[in-house]
Amino acid sequence: MDIELEGYIDADWAGNQTDRRSTSGYVFTLGSAATSWSSKKQATVALSSTKAEYRVATIATCEEVWLRRLIADLGEYIDGAVAIWCDNMSSIQLTKNPVFHARTKHIEVHHHFVREKVIEGEVDLQYVSTNEQVADIFTKGLSTEKHAHFRDVLGVLSIDMID
Numbered sequence: 001m002d003i004e005l006e007g008y009i010d011a012d013w014a015g016n017q018t019d020r021r022s023t024s025g026y027v028f029t030l031g032s033a034a035t036s037w038s039s040k041k042q043a044t045v046a047l048s049s050t051k052a053e054y055r056v057a058t059i060a061t062c063e064e065v066w067l068r069r070l071i072a073d074l075g076e077y078i079d080g081a082v083a084i085w086c087d088n089m090s091s092i093q094l095t096k097n098p099v100f101h102a103r104t105k106h107i108e109v110h111h112h113f114v115r116e117k118v119i120e121g122e123v124d125l126q127y128v129s130t131n132e133q134v135a136d137i138f139t140k141g142l143s144t145e146k147h148a149h150f151r152d153v154l155g156v157l158s159i160d161m162i163d
Helices: 049-073 089-096 098-103 109-119 134-138 144-154
Strands: 005-011 023-030 033-041 082-086 123-127
Touching (some): 005 049, 005 134, 023 049, 023 134, 033 049, 049 082, 049 089, 049 109, 089 123, 109 123, 134 144
Parallel strands (some): 005 082
Antiparallel strands (some): 005 023
16 A cells, blocks of 8 residues: 655745744645644743754654654555645755755754755655645635635635634
8 A cells, every 4th residue: 555645835934923932733644634733832032043943843844754654564664755845945955955944043953954864865755835834724814715725625524623
């Protein structure tokens, strides 16, 4: 059986009006249904949208590793890299360009976990347009139409499952 796992990640940089912390959100789909998702306020203030998005990329990559192992424990295997869709080009470049890292020492070493997984071919961080970023459903208020569209894309039966 060919297992199709993919993820979407997003952060609302400095979105909290009180403390300016960002909210991280991700969702993984297995086939056509959402199987794993999270929405959580980040522990510290991110100094840039790139840093906020890179943090959620790290969290989602950890989830991808866990999901891959769970699927293997069930006797199925994922061949190749899992696509994780991100709408921040700078975060994507951080995972692919080692020269760029010389200017990003403020990003903690453990966040380079994502880069390792990209190099190993386990994760492929890819660009998705902000208009098609289904992880927005976990990080910000959306219009009724956009919320319904993303809910349909994720195969979610009820808004109550997400809210």
